[in-house]
Amino acid sequence: MDYIYLDDAATTRVDDRVKKTMDEYYNKKYGNPSSLHRMGKEAKKAMKNARERTASLIGADSEEIIFTSGGTEADNLAIKGAVEKNEGNHIITTEIEHAAVYNTCRYLEKKGYDVTYLGVDEDGLVNLDEFEEVMREDTVIASIMYANNEIGTVEPIEELAEIADENSSSAESSAAAAEEQNASVEELSSSAQQLSSLASNLSKVVNNYEL
Ligand SMILES: Cc1ncc(COP(=O)(O)O)c(C=O)c1O
Numbered sequence: 001m002d003y004i005y006l007d008d009a010a011t012t013r014v015d016d017r018v019k020k021t022m023d024e025y026y027n028k029k030y031g032n033p034s035s036l037h038r039m040g041k042e043a044k045k046a047m048k049n050a051r052e053r054t055a056s057l058i059g060a061d062s063e064e065i066i067f068t069s070g071g072t073e074a075d076n077l078a079i080k081g082a083v084e085k086n087e088g089n090h091i092i093t094t095e096i097e098h099a100a101v102y103n104t105c106r107y108l109e110k111k112g113y114d115v116t117y118l119g120v121d122e123d124g125l126v127n128l129d130e131f132e133e134v135m136r137e138d139t140v141i142a143s144i145m146y147a148n149n150e151i152g153t154v155e156p157i158e159e160l161a162e163i164a165d166e167n168s169s170s171a172e173s174s175a176a177a178a179e180e181q182n183a184s185v186e187e188l189s190s191s192a193q194q195l196s197s198l199a200s201n202l203s204k205v206v207n208n209y210e211l
Pocket of ligand 1: 009069070071101147148175
């Protein structure tokens with residue numbers, strides 16, 4: 001049956017360049033990067049290279065790059081990691097988050113955290129003044145998506161990160177659905193930015209950076 005696929009923002013065909021590069025590691029250099037033998041060392045070197053190239057794409061240090069199985073794992077790691085590491089009982093997110101963030105916040109709410117779910121305007125955008133108003137001294141993290149996976153709205157992430165930074169709060173942004181990734185981690189200062197580790201999504205970002 002012929003069909004037209006219109007869900008590329010959710011996931012898309014793996015880029016041929018990614019397939020070609022990965023083929024070698026699936027079939028020949030498939031050692032565990034923690035193993036001390038030659039194949040392990042080769043895999044470790046490839047991981048180091050991939051980490052450095054990914055870091056340079058988003059203006060981060062390579063030690064700041066953590067590869068995950070996908071966006072849901074990355075969101076969980078960033079949000080739960082922030083509340084574990086920092087003191088505070090308040091989390092800010094929005095009513096339009098992907099289930100990866102929304103369900104993590106609901107889970108933490110059950111654990112006793114206070115969560116503010118910000119609404120959005122008719123264009124699907126978070127209001128910056130409202131965001132600043134709900135910031136509290138005990139706000140431990142703000143998690144607001146970069147691009148909405150259903151309506152395509154791109155949130156003002158740099159301005160939101162600046163407000164979070166001024167209030168000494170961490171910011172996390174789900175960028176799995178972002179076709180273009182312009183803001184660098186350096187510019188977003190305290191924020192943790194998660195790119196889906198899916199090669200398909202990453203290849204979209206790579207395309208934009210013309211590697
Ligand atoms: C904004 C956003 N966050 C998180 C996710 C979850 O990513 P994954 O499906 O890789 O777990 C998605 C997936 O589309 C997404 O669009």
